[in-house]
Amino acid sequence: MQRYSGFGLAKHALNHHENWERQWRNPTPKKQYDVIIVGGGGHGLATAYYLAKEHGITNVAVVEKGWLGGGNTARNTTIVRSNYLWDEAAALYEHSMKLWEGLSQDLNYNVMFSQRGVMNLAHTLQDMRDVQRRVNANRLNGIDSVVLTPEEIQEIVPIMDCSKNARYPILGASWQPRAGVARHDAVAWGFARAADALGVDILQNTEVTGFKIRDGRVYGVHTNRGDIEARTVGCVAAGNSGVLAKMAGFRLPLESHPLQALVSEPLKPVLDTVVMSNHVHGYISQTDKGDLVIGAGIDGYNGYGQRGSYPTVEHTLQAIVEMFPIFSRVRMNRQWGGIVDTCPDACPILSATPVKGLFFNCGWGTGGFKATPGSGHVFAWTLAKNQAHPIAAPFSIDRFHTGALVDEHGAAGVAH
Amino acid sequence: MSQSLKQPNRLREGGRIDRARTLSFTFNGKRYQGHAGDTLASALLANGVDIVNRSFKYSRPRGIVAAGAEEPNALVQLGSTEAAQVPNVRATQQALFDGLTAQSTNGWPNVQRDVMSLVGKLGGRFMPPGFYYKTFMAPASMWMTYEKYIRKGAGLGRSPMERDPDSYDHLNQHCDLLVVGAGPAGLAAALTAARGGGRVILCDEQEEMGGSLLDSRELLDHQPAARWAEQVVTELAGLDNVTLLPRTTANGYHDHHFVTLHERCTEHLGETAPTVDGYRPTRSRMHRVRAGQVLLATGAHERPLVYAGNDVPGNLVAGAVSTYIRRYGVVPGEKLVLSVSNDHAYRAALDWDEAGREVVAIVDARRHPDGELVEQARARGIRIIEGSAVIEAKGDKRVSAARVATIDAEAFTVTGQAETLACDTIASSGGYSPVIHLASHTGARPTWNDEILGFVPSLVKGVHAAGSARGLHDLAEGLADGSAAAARALAALGLSAEAITLPQVDARREGTACALYQVPHEKPTLRAPKQFVDLQNDVTAAAIELATREGFESIEHVKRYTAMGFGTDQGKLGNINGMAIAARCLGKSIPEVGTTVFRPNYTPVTFGAIVGRHCRELFDPERYTALHQWHVEHGAEFEDVGQWKRPWYFPRTIDGKKESMDEAVARECLAVREKVGILDASTLGKIDIQGPDAREFLGRIYTNKWAKLAPGRARYGLMCKDDGMLMDDGTTSCLAENHFLMTTTTGGAAGVMEWLELWHQTEWPELDVTFTSVTDHWATMTVTGPEARKLLAEITDIDLDRDSFKFMDWREGRVADVPARVFRISFTGELAYEINVQANYAMHVWKTLFAHGEKYGLTPYGTETMHVLRAEKGFIIAGQDTDGSVTPEDLGMQWAVGYDKPNSWVGKRALSRSDTRRADRKQLVGLRPKDPKVVLEEGAQIVFDPDHAIPMPMVGHVTSSYYSPTLGSGFALAVVKGGQSRMGETVYLPMADGKTHAAEIVGTIFVDPKGERQNV
């Protein structure tokens, strides 16, 4: 792998950039691999990377029906945080956060992970109770998290309306300084390049059309480019997980919903941190290019259309202008939708399945992007050892039968 | 024709501007003049302003390139005052008004001399695509510092820092046919549909309807095309069934033909809406259109050619040159070189020539151009250089020359010696891309059409495209196509439209265009001077080539790696060229590389317009009870509970000093415990339930039993979801054998109502029962405290005797002469009467209570005191003490669970799952802090071992915690793992300030454990 550095870049510049290598190969599928990862998004590529790097399993194929990183990695609002309420979820996201913190260097690819802090606002007394409950839990779990007063909030975000005149005045917030945003596409590319360098075959434009299953065990996949064999198959296909599960003959407790987001035109820097409000329902940050990235809610119906309902956009911008009245004259450039696979308890599934050798990593809902490295890391461990990683164990499919849900719905602050 | 003195590029006559009305404006601090009918762009060109901006990445000087929505460079900051600022206004779409003040969005200290351009010049080659991904990684700790400097360069315009003085609104529109675009196809379509009698909306983004007809060289019915457009618009304006919306951009096509149209109501009049008759009209308005059918007559965007130096001011697309000359009477230069791949673009040279300025040459990539426009140019003696193209523009702040050479487009090589032609303007045309954005929003993937060298829209049911929008660029064809499409659309709705007589167009023969996107240079792309594809994001052909070399093969990858098409113009000029370049580099065809997907908005839309009237005091409804006015007048502080405003506490001012919340709440609590208090409980949800099966239904939906509740009695009930978790609680009273009144929590009211209907309608339709919300009909006043009976007795005819009107009874009678239902239900643990009266009379009853209550010390109290009092009694609040993961058993409420009921009520089965049977589930308990002065923090986490290292195993948390003036100490409710069997044990609460509180696990009832006080 060509090492990237400022010095190297300058050298390339003198050669008119004619000597850059491909960031990943475009290989022909082999007949057989040790492990097949279905889904070439951030999570799938991370899984492949950590399989190769941490477990020495390099004979791995990542099978992607479109272009790598083209799913939710390509269309999210890039927020990374780990201030989750429940121990199980907090462990998972904090594991991920620690990997984020060294990720650019580990991958030799600057994913522009910017720890500019995430603020979750509270507008009602119950919001405040939830914030305090979550922050206290975070602190005892070793996650940086504090409660802010309205005055402290105003100091960090001077342009926000923190007055009592607001319809739902801001009463406080939780604040995670280590949280932030990252350059979403670069995460997929960085993992792809690093995994490829370790020998992983990334097979783009390769669509899984079925599983080879005999006697309750998986032996590989059928694809539009022929059959590929492996005795371990990990599906990391987000919104398409339900479709894959159906091919394998079982159902999942998942529904795929449109999640919308939008960006403004690029503006000179005006907002330095991530602000989220579950109560008035909108969240916002500003990219290094100057766009305000704004998250809208999930639409209530199932949808694979990568678009959602217009009223959701209206409500989101109403919330944003309520919090930031000065943005009324700023203009919205683009909106789009992702497809999020949501579980009833707003927590993911990292689990073995009724089919031996077949594992699923899905159900991340709106929390997928921030989990990318952690999800890949524990899922690789699970695939390599054929046994759930301790952090992954609470997220098995069984919980929907025993009732042991990890109910992040319970504690607000869950979304996104 | 010659020029006006003040505006060097303004023609003496011609165009659709009003020379009699001169408008002054300021750009970058300098004053200029233009005319009514100008856009800011045409006025700047008239004044010879070449540099309108600096580019985003390389800080290169940029000029105006186009004349419409596709303009990538001319983005300005509008506004003379802070509050009026609008960032990133496209000068080509901003009508000029008197006093307009604008500035370039980039460039420091100014666009003429920009310091950053040095960086661009020197550093440009060090900033290939993916530059950030490859650098700034070492040392890791420095990234935030690097980023701080990167961020300084971010953005185009700036946000205003003051509140918007303007207002916005929405108009919900419905029509049979929405026609987007009022060019030839759109006008013909609207006329056809309108005469057919359908409800028609016609919108167009420009200041004036007519589209390409406004600058057409062609005649319709032997008169200028613009005149025909005027006649049609006049006819349409006179029809009742037609809504004409000029200055209105269709910016988003949503599901089932829901289209958002953004009308700029006053943006052509001033930077803020000018006041008329004391009323300030809306600045812009969103039309939320639900259409039966939609006809897209959105025209086409001309593609510029990609050649070296094509970003130097003075490079324009050919059609824009015609538009500026014919529509605005502005010639944007002296000496023109035109580089084309098609006949249509020859108009630019003809118009330029007619304007009396020099056409140096037309450079045509085709070997033997032979259409009629070519002949006209030849006839005028214009030099035509065949088989060639402009390969490079020379110049720094303005084009100074064009290097022209013969090329082999197929082989992508320059085949001859370059000739240098002195000129100040280069116009180019590589063909026409149908405007497919709206069709693309519907999810339909456009398809490549080799004949027209462009993507044409794929259409979902009910969408039609006509004219240039689907590649029919010929005027006669476009008119006929628009009319036919309208007839088809109406027919699909079962309406008929007669064919209209279309104006006569003189047939004009155009030769075949050739495919040309990037023009080859003598040097390979990576070494040639920059050839720009996306001007706004500074994406070059070399960047695209590099991306493909690095393995970015899908067009989506290329776009994301280079940022092509991510600007505010969404790549209207550049995307197809970029795809063509990627295709060339990958040895594929354009459609093989991918299609191009557009998302709303077509052009950016002000947040304010999307928000509409739903802001400030109308952001969200505030729900009030019938007693709201009294609360306001008595100084209540309010708590938001759902959308309700509930009195939180009633601070008194004593000796000129207003009580704190703690003081007020302590006073209110004691008043209730010692005398009598009153609470407005009207916000509780109330559902009237009637029917022979009402009782059976209650037995299935509640966890407890309802079979024997007698008329005149009330009972507390718990409601679970089918996963066994508590959902809501409340009392339900039996009004008569088949008639019940259910109460719900304030926040849960709507949800419970829908929940009852869900079960009734989907699972148990055989039950004869109806549910009707009466939340708003009844006002509820809780009079509670030892003196409650005495007070109430003064104004009621109900027998309040403790033996005849017992706890959990309800009675009818009169209170303050008003018919009332009075319930002896207590949420405070004290003697309590909930008085329900028809809400219209509530104020009278409330005031009468106070008139009689003074001697008893009647004290109004709010939600905070209510919370303290109920917590002292261990009464839960659903949503505060529960969170969707708590069962009735976890709450210790087995007494409210009918295990032996004959039916499997909702939630029952889930209670026997392995996890819900666990002994160490979190259970509701009381906590008594070891230090009585301590009031534990709500949300504090509980541990058994305070010395455990982090991460500490947490075993529960505090759900409710208050200071109790009755107990003289703090107390709390909490959930603790296995808590119900840990009475008397000590738990710890390590807090953020470093202190660790100790507390004893106790029962949940702190005051009057035997419940005697409510039974007096």
Place this chain on the structure above:
Amino acid sequence: MFLIYCPYCEEHREEEEFHPKGQAHIARPADPEACSDEQWGDYLFFRDNPRGIHHELWVHAVGCRKFFNITRNTVSYEILETYRMGEQPRFTAEYPEGKPAEAAAARAEEVERQEGVKA
């Protein structure tokens, strides 16, 4: 934003008047106590989530407050039909173009019977 035909109001209304309520035709087990934990979990949580034709339960929340079913394509978002509670869909994954005429006729009869009962 969807335009939804309410089979009770008998006209098209805007999506803002409706709430989606998840997959349609999920019957609560007749005897919950007889279910295994697995069966109960399946009933509570496991859903089809198809890419394509899907049957959904909606409620006309701001309107007649009636629950009804929608057959909708989850990719194109096209609504193929709406039908009252107790009725069966005409369009299914198996019959994307609609069930054959016989089935439709039988369904009409069934509907009539049910309405008779309700009236």
Place this chain on the structure above:
Amino acid sequence: MSEQTASWYNLYDARPQAEVPAESPLAWSYQHSGRPSVGEKSRVVLRERALAGHLILRGGAIVLDEAVRQVLGVGLPGRPNTLTLDESGERSIQWLSPDEWLVIVPGGEEFALEKRLREALGDAHYAIVNASGGQTLIELSGDKARELLMKSTPYDVHPEAFPVGKGVTTVFAKANLILRRPTEERWELVLRRSFADYLYRWILDAGAEYAIGVEE
């Protein structure tokens, strides 16, 4: 009404006999937001028909129709989204859902009406609920009334789609209400009490450009 039926349901006249001051749901709004006067330039005029009697009828159409004809002298609107008025125009019945209707009568008539309906209905399956305290009715008239409605509701209020005699429950701003058109010139809005102030403020704001006036 048989004695037995009487004991099945609680029938209750919530309106006082004595002269007791009553407040419409808009009482606070008039005081707090004021009532812009009706003037020559007013192209929308708002008038409240306060303190009317509102009853919700639930049950089968056929059964209810007979009773309503007998008691009120007008038929029950059987078609969805329709409205019938008595000759005076003072009393109306509106379809709300296949088994639900709204009756509005002059204030004070509602209890007697409920009693007579219950007598007429006997032992049939039905329900009647008094909602008089929970809602109020306002009228909008003037040549811009329709445009004001277009600003506020996604429902199509074009005369072709919303002829006289129609009534619907729909979204209005961020609340719901019942919208009906009893005559060519007049629109009626039935507001829920707790949302009335918000809706009133919304209507004044949206009506400002039409110099909206509120009749005393």
